Amino acid sequence: MPLCKTEAIILRSRKQGETSKLLSVYTPDFGRLSIMAKGARGIKSHYGGVLEPLNHIAMVIYKKEGREIQYLSQADLFHGFPDIHSQLGKMALVAIACEIVERHEITGHSNPALFRLLLRFLLVTEASSQGLRNILRAFQLQYIELAGFKPEFRRCQQCGQDKSDEDVHFDFSNGGYRCHSCLGGNSIAANLSSAALKYLMFLSQAPLEKSAAHSPRAALGRELDWFILNYLRYHIENLNELHTLAYLQQLQENLQKLN
Numbered sequence: 001m002p003l004c005k006t007e008a009i010i011l012r013s014r015k016q017g018e019t020s021k022l023l024s025v026y027t028p029d030f031g032r033l034s035i036m037a038k039g040a041r042g043i044k045s046h047y048g049g050v051l052e053p054l055n056h057i058a059m060v061i062y063k064k065e066g067r068e069i070q071y072l073s074q075a076d077l078f079h080g081f082p083d084i085h086s087q088l089g090k091m092a093l094v095a096i097a098c099e100i101v102e103r104h105e106i107t108g109h110s111n112p113a114l115f116r117l118l119l120r121f122l123l124v125t126e127a128s129s130q131g132l133r134n135i136l137r138a139f140q141l142q143y144i145e146l147a148g149f150k151p152e153f154r155r156c157q158q159c160g161q162d163k164s165d166e167d168v169h170f171d172f173s174n175g176g177y178r179c180h181s182c183l184g185g186n187s188i189a190a191n192l193s194s195a196a197l198k199y200l201m202f203l204s205q206a207p208l209e210k211s212a213a214h215s216p217r218a219a220l221g222r223e224l225d226w227f228i229l230n231y232l233r234y235h236i237e238n239l240n241e242l243h244t245l246a247y248l249q250q251l252q253e254n255l256q257k258l259n
């Protein structure tokens with residue numbers, strides 16, 4: 001059985017049997033993987049704290065094609081995230097990002113850019129003391145783009161003009177907006193304010209560190225979260241599962257007091 005070396009971010013960890021752990025990890029080379037770490041919970045385990053959730057690790061696995069669960073041979077820590085673990089608010093934001101990646105990403109489907117975005121998201125959240133919700137919003141928007149559903153915020157789909165100074169009508173199904181003069185009579189498009197449109201454009205392009213330097217006012221924040229959640233829900237099949245969506249909404253509501 002071939003030994004493979006790769007990096008990984010641990011999305012979730014579950015107890016397995018008496019002494020083992022079953023990990024859900026995200027890797028740049030193989031996408032999401034389920035990894036069995038035998039003996040990881042034993043007293044003499046040589047993994048120490050390396051296999052805690054969120055950790056960015058180097059790992060060697062026994063990888064067999066077509067097998068649902070791969071086996072861990074060796075793991076070393078690159079980055080732990082102590083500040084995220086010690087702050088409930090940060091932890092809740094990170095849980096949303098990990099949930100999206102875990103639900104959506106297909107096993108065996110490599111997307112190195114997405115791995116780098118997730119790692120960047122963890123590093124910036126760990127290091128930031130403000131603008132935390134904006135870091136998540138920027139992550140979500142950039143994730144949507146990497147997943148292949150880039151929304152078009154720059155111009156009206158009908159007349160092709162930049163109408164970001166007006167309130168517009170966004171159509172989730174085709175990922176773009178129509179300005180007021182181009183709106184057809186029977187559209188199911190949702191209203192999107194000019195302020196939200198401009199802000200979404202900023203977040204979808206900004207390096208995550210930069211998004212942390214800003215915090216929108218509460219009403220605008222709610223509009224952004226509403227838009228992002230519905231866009232994700234529309235395009236990412238598994239997020240339509242009621243459980244996940246309710247979970248995400250509940251997490252988002254719990255975060256209203258964070259900036």
Ligand SMILES: [Zn+2]
Pocket residue numbers: 156157158159160161163178179180181182
């Ligand atoms: Zn137009």
